[in-house]
Amino acid sequence: MIDMSHVGYIDPNYIFYIKDLKVYFTKGGFLSKPHTTKAIDGVNLKIRRKEVLALVGESGSGKTTLGRTLIGLQKPTSGQVIYNRDGNNPIVIDPKVKQIKKIRRELQMIYQDPYSSIDPYMKVYDAIAQPLKYAGVKSKEEINKKIEQSLKMVGLPFDLIQNYVFQLSGGQRQRLSIARALSLDPKFLVADEPVTMLDASLKGEIVELLSKINKETGITILFITHELPIAKIIANRIAVMYKGKIVESGNAKTVLTDPLHPYTKALLEAYPKIDPTLKDTYKTINVKEEGKVISNGCPFYDRCPFATQKCFEQNPELKEISADHEVACWLY
Amino acid sequence: MPILTIKNLSIHFYTPKGVRKAVDRVDLELNKGEVVGIAGESGSGKSTLALGIMRLINYPGKIVSGEIYFNEENILKMSEDDFNKKIRWKKIAMIFQGSMNGFTPVFKIGDQIREVMEIHGYNGDYDKRIKELLNMVELDESVANKYPHELSGGMRQRAFIAMALALNPEILICDEPTTALDVITQAKILNLLKKLKKELNLSIIFITHDLALLSEISDKLYIMYAGAIMERGDSLQIYKNPKHPYTQLLMEAIADINKDYIKGIPGFMPDLANLPNGCRFSNRCPFAMDICKKKEPELKRLDGDRYVSCWLY
Amino acid sequence: MNKTVSAETGVKLYVNTIIKNKSGLIGVIMILFFVALSIYAVTNFSNVSHQWENSIYWETYPKNAMPYWMSYFNPNKIFATEAITTKPSIIYSSNTYDIYQLNYNFTWYKEMAPTDVVFYIKTNSPIESIQILWIKPDGTNITLSTTSPVSVSDLITYSSSIDSYITEQIGYVPPSTTSQTLSQALFGYEGKGLLNGTIEKGLYRISITIVTSPNTKILLNKVYLEGNAYGLFGTDSYGRPIDLGILLGFPNALEIGLLTSIISVIGGVIIGGISGFLGGKTDSAMNWVTLVILVLPALPFLVVLSYIMRPNLILEALLIAFLSWPFYAIIARSSAQSIKNETYVEADKVLGIPSYRTFFTHFLPRLTPFAIAYTALGVPGAIILVETLSFLGLTPAGLVTWGSILNSAESNLAAVNGWWWWILFPGVMIILVSIPFVMIGFAIEKAVFGGK
16 A cells, blocks of 8 residues: 555545556667657546546547556556555555456456457457456355356356357447456446447447446446447536547536537547538538647647747646636637 | 440349348349449348449359349440440549558559549540549649558549549449548548539449438438348438337437447347348338238339338238 | 359368369378378287387298289299298107107299298297208208207298308308398208209108207197298398388378378467557567577478487477477467458457457468368478488387388498388388378368469
8 A cells, every 4th residue: 555645535426536647659669760659638527436537539639548557557667556456545656566466356447349358269258257356355156246246247148158258249248348347346347439330229228227237336437439429328527538638528418418529529529429410511620631730838839820929839737717627728 | 315224133142051132133223323322231132232233242242133223235245355345434434441451552543543544445645634633633743753651542533433434424422421431521531522513413322331421412312221122212201200119219210429329229230141031121120010911022013203112012 | 133152161061172172182182192001000900010129029930031023024033922831740759858840841832932931839838949951952951950949930940040051052251141041041952052043843752850849849830931021011030021110100101191280270370360469569579489499400300309319209299289289379479460461450459359369260271271271281291301300219219110110221232232122112101101191282272262
């Protein structure tokens, strides 16, 4: 456990407290000039207990890296990820620290691709039973009971346990993925694009399932997606990421009905709406084409129609504009 | 007179597991200057239909029956040579989901467009036309001298559209053209297509699983499921008042920025090699009746240009 | 809703695939046949294999005889061995010695003289002296005697008598005294043309007089007129039938081949698999070791080590395996590395499953099929390597292998002398034994890789 004074006071309402997190990947450096990718470039975020927080962004925004860093799969380059287990025991998450193995059980993840996140050649029974066994569940009866509970929770029939995973459809595998994670009674679940690879008719079921799980068990969910409309359905709060930084965050309804950041506004305008009356009109997207300019300030500088010199030089921090609504932009 | 008429088209795939009826007796009409949207999930047959029109179906697939009339000429009956010379890329062109990766990395964009024009026998000033095309898709002329990796995904997709329009086709088939792009680029490409439709009087077949996206561009809508058309008609009408249970459920399943809630469709699409007797949606339909499981409903005309394939009507 | 299980995983799938595949089926049948031969060889002929290096055991066999079926091509010039026997008669008996006489008659109408004449007299106590009177059809005769009588003797034993006879006849000392030449002398016309190749045809008589200690019994007697054709694959310079040699070589070849292949593949796959799985510094170190051994030139190394250590069969297998495992380790390592990139491996970590368990659940089942395929494919290589070492004389003496047969062929100048059967058949066997393994290996490979 970490010395409390090191970390400072953590409000017990927050399950995760992310401070100045930076995750940089450096490639090469032996015979060529090293190339650094700033996957996460200074993120401050507080995740509330029992909420569903949607992390929204395009590919390359850093959202997947953030999810992985939170559960200890990725080491931060600088900054801290603090996990506030039950309000009294904040721990710094770091994959190198030995403690991580003990709390692994509490931090789980659902992956995007149901076809590769579970070994297709395993038996369904083993897929759930194995993690339970290593989590300390000893007797066979207990294991079976837990399996029955989890499968029931995700809506899969119990007799599926004798099948092999490759016999299951994509939707079923994703449910199995959720069941597997749930059976360990986690406190926090990262769902990394869980419905992106599923058909339209299946998305609803999985989203509904996760929502139900959150309401019934109180598990905090970080729902990572690039589909804003999906986020809107499930999220209590939302955080919009762009190029490794959070540009806007807050209550989901507030952010989506009254977006502040130019990027968020453009996203909301760009997303298709079911409105055939618009078929002959053009959408106004207030975003320039991506340029070659890399600014030291705001990451959105080269695409922002309102960019100023200040935006180029200084990086705006997240500022609270109204109740539970923050934005990182010099316009405010 | 529609510019493209598809009658009773069937495309089957002969696999070791059986004959998969990817496209099963499909009719379709495209009028000049109109956008027909084809909606369906994976496995619905929509992409196969597009490839069928372009006569790009390869073993083990085969166009088993049906006719496709382009301006009153049955293009399925033409020889491959004729089709290639007269129709493919000249009259009917296609862009795909991965089109932005359809460029070879080792040649410049301009050279690749030039090559396509040469192969299909373009007469005229090549350079002028290439400049014209790039302007049309809102790309800077300097793009002609760039290599594919120097452009972003969105820009490459535009360049591919330019290449597709090189010989001034009358019909452009778009198969999931924006699925691999980020949502902002998607909106811009859609703007572009709308502009091209207007300025060039281009007829477009737009295929996607994203019903919300389709609503923003289609004049007419076709809903495909398991290889067959479930419902077709005027786009506005269908969105306002979907008739087929599948269409209704699909509307509720699609996430749209204004929605708070989406519903899934329980059940599974039937195996295309083993279609059930009766309606192919009957195993998932909340309104399924006895007759639905026994006899397959016909695509029946309801009113105006609305057709539905369902025993409820 | 449940899809029918069209693909069963595990052993059944592989066995089925191999058998369904034509080449696999042929391979399996051939191997079963070879295994049967090996078992037959081990159970019935183990005593024979111990006698392989004992030249006395093979005395009565024709030397350098070609395969008997060659006689179909040229019945006059190619013929099998004939053996004649007679009833011994005792002509004198006393307290100090007995004298026996054995009289043989035979007719000879072939175009060539026998390659050798072997006299076999088995008695229950040593023979004190032998004298052989050889009478040709035209009445001319020659007396053969030796200073050291033995119970089995061929013409070389009597070379001094025959040599002087020849010198007398042709006027000069004959350049070489092979059994063939000596035999020629016994069958040719007297005079200058004794050795020119013409044979006297007709009735030959042999009268053997032996002196033994008293009360000796003659248990067996035979005179072998050695042909130049014997057995399925002929004989070597010691009279050892090549077909027997090939039969005896089977179990050795198969044993070493399989043993070596299994050890090197299993060892390589485990080392490579674990190395790829662990990654990091351990992987770099193990990879370095793998590459160093891979680069070592196998044959020279083996030659040197075998010469120094003179290993037995098992040790030989281990040595070869030691030089072969890196090949499989590299493949297993890259396979493991690509498996490591799969999402389910990381998912295991998140779920709290320890690394070793991940290795057993996800990596091993994926490495096993290719391991099996390569075990089959590796056998021929191991066999060829062993036979090569054997050919160079580096396998333990007394071990009958095809390579050792070729070794003695080489030292006895078989090629120069035109004894092609001594070289051809063992050589072909080495290749032939590889074929079914390769066929099975390809069938397995197709099942494992081709299907995907």
